Amino acid sequence: MSSELSNTGGVVSHHAARDSSGLIPVVSYARRSEDSRQRDGHGVRYQLRINERTAHEQGCIVIAAYSDNGRSASKAGVARPGFDRLVADLALGHTDSGQRMEGVVCVADDRLYRRPEDLARFFAALTSRPGRIHVDPRGIRDPYSQEGLLQAVRSLDAAATESRARSRRVADWHWARAAEGVPHSGPRPFGWRADRITLHPEEAQLVVQAISDRIAGKAVRAIAADWCDLGITGTRGGRPSAQTVTQIITAPRVCGYRANRGELLLIPETGQPVRGQWEPLVMPDQWRAVCATFSPGSLYLHRGSGAPGRTGQKRTAPRHLATGFLRCGAQRRDGSMCRGALCAQKGRSKKSPYVYTCRNCGRCSISGPLADEALERLVFSEHRGVAGPSQLVWDRWRSGEMGLDEKRQVVASVITRCIVRPGTKGAASWDHSRVEPLSEHPGQAGWEYAEPTGP
Template structure:
């Protein structure tokens, strides 16, 4: 039998309490962990112990890899140290059940190693006192882990089947309402649906999604969670199969077993299927909603397209914000509106700075050839190969990367039509 010193008044054994809930989405008041901590205090009193401090993780899964549990981490650290922050000695842990502490073998290993790092400690739950040093105590912990893992698998399978059955019946997704529909997820939101339909038409006609996102921002449009639209969110919205009435589940378009035709949802579509297929065809496979939606399997092995312009990735926005600070956002390539500038570099962040693509690329070459510091200038052989098209774009970009950290693009002057190479300010390595 484990012996304990009378470290607390009345000879009570000082223990720490831990509580955890997986979800707190409805009330968001932490009542679950609060109730568990109350039960832990009662359990401690019933077994001659006293809770000296408590740790909790509200709305934290213990079965998913990579989920941060600050309360559990502090518990482990204090067990290893042997004392709480206030200096009180720890002689045991109390919790409602083992699955509150661990649902993965890694967490069980961490917990047992920390708990048994000092002799004479106990582990309490509603079943009673457990000796974590004995073989029976270890076997009980392993049995609890097996039960938790089995329960997690059964619950995951049950939930997956439930979502699949709802999807086959065409029931809308749960969660936040999709952009373009009202809260019932069935009736169209007139203004948003019109924006989506217009964006699909513009994208099919060749307009960049960043330009569409910028138009939405200028109109004051926000997403259903309050965020500002960007190229990625616009892409997901206009390539989602729900825009034409199709139902998807976990990144796959659902087909009716009887007919082999796509399952139709119960909601009102925004565009016909042929428009959805046409807009999807304007994107590379890795960008489509079907490979980016919640629960969708990630596409791997898709090669990223090589940059087609010299300055891609090297230019930063030099526009000033309202508070006087410099934007510093990356400049992205967009389609230009003139023969002299068939492409432009525009800020992906503030959208208040752009420069002719050929102007910026020529400015980079001038800096490398004539205007840069002596140690950064190209050799005659390299210059000859560069100027006589005996060098690939990727080789040129490697030279640029070796010479510049980046280049800052100052905003242009309205109405000035001549090229101002001084707008490109280099930051040399």
């Protein structure tokens, strides 16, 4: 059955197939860039509810939902598993459960795309079959018409303009705060209380002693090890490492100076460093002295998301599947779990050409191929009680069509971190149960999958 569909701009020139109830089957998509406060996915849930109302008002019915929580659409290189599945299913013409899809409903175009390449992917998949529609709160749009494409391009241009303006406003706001000596926003700096102005007695003493020890020639790794033995954790709960200790003791804030975007902020009229509003830990000459103990290639001031790498070189891409996903499950002296990151290193046997070893305590190590295989089993397991990748993804993974980067994106869409329990010395066989998922990915709400047959 088919009929013409009215739109705010007139009459759609094509026909959309309806189901037995007389409604047009469409799929819903929602995306939220940030979910930093409540971290419960409420933003995408609200969008999906609005999409259901919009579909009902336009004579449609939502048969499947896709979402990406905490995922930017304007930044290059950000994986959006929900959007990727939507595009793939549109190209196939049906959902994982075999239901035919006749269109897409979304609260706004910028939820779907903010980059030209994403617009091209979406429209190519949407119009890969005849008779489909694009639905938003303003009505039903014809994606095959010239006006429908122009409207999408106008939405893309408006989204790009908005992103540039917002980025500029945020950068100016941070610079103005820095110029007045206001402390950094975000997590409190180590050594100061929650107000970021008053010194934290215990932490401040540790930083002052670390600066003195480093000037005297003590290795940063030794300082980090001492902090670990004392049970010290960072303001985010992590264990101290040589890199974090270096960033703490070389930060301009230790002597009261203010930096912005990785550079020391100077007063334009005098050229003198801007003084912060917080209590300093050491004098400026001590800060300069500890910074001088590091080579120029360390770029100690270069910190933050907009700063270059510490060595001035691009970070190499991971060469193994489980890199970044594994955490140490060994027990520390105080009885707590280490939870340090396991890093890939060269192995000593043909069966284990590489191994993952804890960079903090060094007491937990696992064969690289074993860890990768265990991670694969967890991702495609049918018994973890959560939805996993589709059968199509599993088929591509197993056939060898999927590259390492794409495999890692699939893992990240299901699992956040895994704990690796220490192995038994002299064990004759591999124990996949040593790798246990620590938490599931928070952005699963709203996705619909068909449970695959895993390994």
